[in-house]
Amino acid sequence: MSSGSGIDYSVWDHIYVSDDEDVTNPYVDTPSLYRMRHRARLERTAEFQQRGEDLEDNLAECKRLLQEAQGRLRELDEGDEDEEKVAELRKVQAEVRKLKKDQKSFEKMIEEHQREEKKLPWNVDTISKEGFSKSVLNITKEETEEEKVEKHKTFVEKYAKEIKHFGMMRRWDDSQKYLSDNPHLVCEETANCLVVICIDLEIDEKHALMEQVAHQAIVMQFILDLARSLKVDPRGCFRQFFSKIKTADKPYRDAFDHELELLKERIRTCARVRMENAMKELEEEEKQKRLGPGGLDPVEVYKSLPKEMQKSFDEKNIQLLHHVINKLDPEEGKYHLKRCIDSGLWVPDSGEGDDEEENDEEEKD
Numbered sequence: 001m002s003s004g005s006g007i008d009y010s011v012w013d014h015i016y017v018s019d020d021e022d023v024t025n026p027y028v029d030t031p032s033l034y035r036m037r038h039r040a041r042l043e044r045t046a047e048f049q050q051r052g053e054d055l056e057d058n059l060a061e062c063k064r065l066l067q068e069a070q071g072r073l074r075e076l077d078e079g080d081e082d083e084e085k086v087a088e089l090r091k092v093q094a095e096v097r098k099l100k101k102d103q104k105s106f107e108k109m110i111e112e113h114q115r116e117e118k119k120l121p122w123n124v125d126t127i128s129k130e131g132f133s134k135s136v137l138n139i140t141k142e143e144t145e146e147e148k149v150e151k152h153k154t155f156v157e158k159y160a161k162e163i164k165h166f167g168m169m170r171r172w173d174d175s176q177k178y179l180s181d182n183p184h185l186v187c188e189e190t191a192n193c194l195v196v197i198c199i200d201l202e203i204d205e206k207h208a209l210m211e212q213v214a215h216q217a218i219v220m221q222f223i224l225d226l227a228r229s230l231k232v233d234p235r236g237c238f239r240q241f242f243s244k245i246k247t248a249d250k251p252y253r254d255a256f257d258h259e260l261e262l263l264k265e266r267i268r269t270c271a272r273v274r275m276e277n278a279m280k281e282l283e284e285e286e287k288q289k290r291l292g293p294g295g296l297d298p299v300e301v302y303k304s305l306p307k308e309m310q311k312s313f314d315e316k317n318i319q320l321l322h323h324v325i326n327k328l329d330p331e332e333g334k335y336h337l338k339r340c341i342d343s344g345l346w347v348p349d350s351g352e353g354d355d356e357e358e359n360d361e362e363e364k365d
Helices: 030-077 083-119 145-167 172-181 188-203 207-230 238-246 250-290 298-304 307-315 318-327 330-343 348-364
Strands: none
Touching: 030 083, 030 238, 145 172, 145 188, 145 207, 172 238, 188 207, 188 250, 207 238, 207 250, 238 250, 250 298, 298 330, 307 318, 318 330
């Protein structure tokens, strides 16, 4: 067909299938030779594609590190300068320069790789590809309550000592440096653990320590809130919080202090409820231990008895007990007597035994 028809066949010039079909060897089985060459070509293609994916991954990681370094650089530019901060600033500046250089290098290698890809000849495997092989839904699996509890438990067991140390800190600079050295502590689990420590301290009546740890819990909560508002990882913005709080205006400090007071009040309430529940559980355990053979509590039964019956038990006077029961209405006397037996206040066998012993002694006399 002539070129005037508008169809350009030159796009097919680089279709490459010769390694499968052209050259054969009389001493090698032809189908086996085709399979061997085909497998070798597939391996070369896979290696080439993997090299491109590695370059893309390295570029993405470099950009991420550069973004974090630039964030730290902006934070260090804010606030007062001291000798330590200047040294840290120079270090971060050098890191930013190196990452920018690495980024340009990766971009250049990716461009070269793309140019090589365009020059590759087509073959039977690359001449056509399916447009869609599957549908993928970007669904984020939410953690169950059991998974959250297990995650919190594992984290606290691993970093309990570091969390308590952070909770006892008082100065802004000390807290910032400690989190810089332990960035893994900047998370929800640390904030929750600090609140639990506060409740335990309040129960132990260590009120001053409770207020100190509560202060650090609010520090962590403010960092997490700042990260949510900026939509960034909290480990990348805690320095920004400390820079802000150290030079904060009155409304911001008032908001911090207000949240701190609310937390301390909630801690006191929670500690009080826990103590009340513990007392109830202790009373219930004691009650279960006291229960008589019929399942009744002797303390409750004793309080429900007539005064004279109570007196008989106080004096351990069985004759007075029989006398009081005989004076009562038969049904009422039977009711109280049964409750005394079911609660263990009175064990008839032991009482009868005492009477028999007394009768034996009288006969001997």
